[in-house]
Amino acid sequence: MNRRRITVRAGVLAVVALLAASCGSPGKPVDPAPVGDAGWPQPAHVGGPDASAGGGSDTSCNPLASLAPDKGISIPDGSTMARIKKSGKLIAGVDQTTYLFGFRNPTSGNLEGFDIDLVNEIARQIFGAPEGHVQFRAITSGQRADVLKKQQVDIVVRTYSITCARKKDVQFSSVYYVAGQRLLVTKESKATKLADLSGKKVCAAKMSTSAAKIATDPAKLVAITVDNWSDCLVMLQQGQVDAISTDDTILAGMAAQDPTLQVVGDRFSQENYGIGVPKENTDMVKFVNAVLENIRNSGAWQNSYRRWVEPSLGPASPPQPQYQ
Incomplete structure (x- = not known):
């Protein structure tokens, strides 16, 4: 066997060995990172109750x-x-x-x-x-x-x-x-007044008379306050709050944008x-x-x-x- 045949044969054997190695067992797979429940991101500056907002009691x-x-x-x-x-x-x-x-x-x-x-x-x-x-x-x-x-x-x-x-x-x-304050809820909700939402999250804009009403109502609501009413709308759509409460004029605009929502109850403020x-x-x-x-x-x-x-x-x- 001449030197050229030896060289070619060695090259073929090297390729076969490489292919065999690539088809071998990949080893034990690495466990992926555990995945938990991912909550919806909240709007900026979400806050809690503000009983003094609006000054309606003066x-x-x-x-x-x-x-x-x-x-x-x-x-x-x-x-x-x-x-x-x-x-x-x-x-x-x-x-x-x-x-x-x-x-x-x-x-x-x-x-x-x-x-x-x-x-x-x-x-x-x-x-x-x-x-x-x-x-x-x-x-x-x-x-x-x-x-x-x-x-x-x-x-x-x-x-x-x-x-x-x-x-x-x-x-x-x-x-x-x-205008007058009312409630906006999903059409699946049975709430028609603040008393139906005791212990539930109700959203209003910061420094509004609506926020003051939510914070001081005897129903003991969980008041959530945000910068803009559109933030409340997003949070209701994502299930982060149970209702929005503010003037019926504002709520009517939200309901007009989302047919899954409805304005309910009588006015409880002027x-x-x-x-x-x-x-x-x-x-x-x-x-x-x-x-x-x-x-x-x-x-x-x-x-x-x-x-x-x-x-x-x-x-x-x-x-x-x-x-x-």
Whole structure:
């Protein structure tokens, strides 16, 4: 046998040995890491009960009495409205997560809803048209008072319930909408009132009058508080809470987005929405009230309500204003 044949034979035997090794036993498999139940991730800043939120128990004033508007809608020199007009922008604190009242249209990217219509009408009375003259600032419920006290916005239009405690820090317009607290649950739930949820988790937004009611109700609910109502909706859909409790206006928007949910029970509170204004700007309060008078009397309130709210909550009329 010559040297070449020996070399070829050795190469073939090496390949066969390699293939045999690759087909051998792989040995004992390694156990994978144990897998337990994986819970749903929670929204940021989830908290517990807040009994002081909203200050609804303060009865030291008539919360609904606002400053009477001047005759007509005018913008005097040196007024807050004149400053806003000169700046070219009305800065409005609003919601972008509450369907029907203040939400971002996923198709157009624009903010829409009943509250947004009010902002646009106020801008129209200052500039002649709202287009290009409104700077929307999306804020949480808990930020409403802060942005007004720091004068970071000109107005807040964000389902803002008027209370005496809140009026110590900010000014309010006359009431532009009356809502009431109810419950949102899954259609499989048998709960129709807070008493049915004793020991159960109920969600509300931080610094809201709804959160205060949940925290202090004798049913001894497990209060869960979050930054935005949309966080409550996600937690209910994922089974992290048993119900959401807040104004029927907000709940109606959630139910409209998810047919597996329903608004139940009677109203167990009255929530009077007003437009928030920095404490110092009394002229702006009077101006906003004049605009609201025009909105009520011109049919603009009714048109906006029919578009956004009536399909979910039925017919309604604008509340009559009270003035000091």
